Amino acid sequence: MPRFLEGEPLLYNGWIWIVKGIQHPDEYVIAYPRYCIECVPPRKLFRMEALRKIKNYRWDCIGLELPVIPKKDVKLFAIKPRDKVMEFMELIIDLSGIDYDDVLLTGSLLIGYDPIYSDIDLVFYGENIVDRVYDILRYLRESGVTSSLGPSGLLIEYDKHRDLSLDQYFMLRKDSLLQGYYMKKYRYTIRLVPYDRGYSGCIDRVAWSDYKDLTIKVIEPIKPYTTPALYKVKIIDSPLDNDIAYMVSFRIRYTELCTGALLHGVFRIEKHVKDENYYIIPDHSSVKILGYTP
Numbered sequence: 001m002p003r004f005l006e007g008e009p010l011l012y013n014g015w016i017w018i019v020k021g022i023q024h025p026d027e028y029v030i031a032y033p034r035y036c037i038e039c040v041p042p043r044k045l046f047r048m049e050a051l052r053k054i055k056n057y058r059w060d061c062i063g064l065e066l067p068v069i070p071k072k073d074v075k076l077f078a079i080k081p082r083d084k085v086m087e088f089m090e091l092i093i094d095l096s097g098i099d100y101d102d103v104l105l106t107g108s109l110l111i112g113y114d115p116i117y118s119d120i121d122l123v124f125y126g127e128n129i130v131d132r133v134y135d136i137l138r139y140l141r142e143s144g145v146t147s148s149l150g151p152s153g154l155l156i157e158y159d160k161h162r163d164l165s166l167d168q169y170f171m172l173r174k175d176s177l178l179q180g181y182y183m184k185k186y187r188y189t190i191r192l193v194p195y196d197r198g199y200s201g202c203i204d205r206v207a208w209s210d211y212k213d214l215t216i217k218v219i220e221p222i223k224p225y226t227t228p229a230l231y232k233v234k235i236i237d238s239p240l241d242n243d244i245a246y247m248v249s250f251r252i253r254y255t256e257l258c259t260g261a262l263l264h265g266v267f268r269i270e271k272h273v274k275d276e277n278y279y280i281i282p283d284h285s286s287v288k289i290l291g292y293t294p
Contacts, residue, residue: 002076004198007123007191009106011077012069014038023199028068035111042111061202063209088182096132120188130192137177146180163286191227205273218261229255245278262290
């Protein structure tokens, strides 16, 4: 049974779609097409053919136009992981005391890619799960079972982030526990989603939104390693009526930021019906890291 949560692979019309976000319009799920499973052999979709398959839906709840597929016509896509992938999964499961149902394999391994040449992409779900898994990732790094991406791994991952300079990407990801190597050989990326199930219908309405060029400083990493990541930030020379806001991101590259991180770029700014806080989102354009400051 699908959870309808970020990172989940769904099968629809012969393609694998990846769920985005945690809330969805009634009867639909927000998802992007990623792999053609009916192709021989199965393969990653080209950008233009994926765009042709997308049916956009204007959702007033969040004020954005998004790709959707009908919930009633989808099913969860899962395969039995290969040896080393299963070994890595089971190691985390056993050490953290979670269940097999709390983790999903996603990414290109779903269509038969070899883990030697492709990421082991795992998503863990649950509010009571994510902290335990991150603690185990720290333990595995300190004990030498996993290692950082290092220059070679960072260069491979950087190919997906060409809107940043190489130095900027290294600053963002060089100390990550969510990305690295298992046994110095198998590259992995892990998402930690602190929800058990997605929501159908509007649960967090956006009252107002805009896009502004901002420089922000992280003053408190609240949930820096989850998806979404959450930070309390100070807006430098704020054009708003408040210089304190919350930064929310669903992108791995903006996880694990430390206090003092300076970011600059065009952010989407939102005010929600539920409170008076400003929420700023770096995911819609190229937001760069400038460095760290006390």
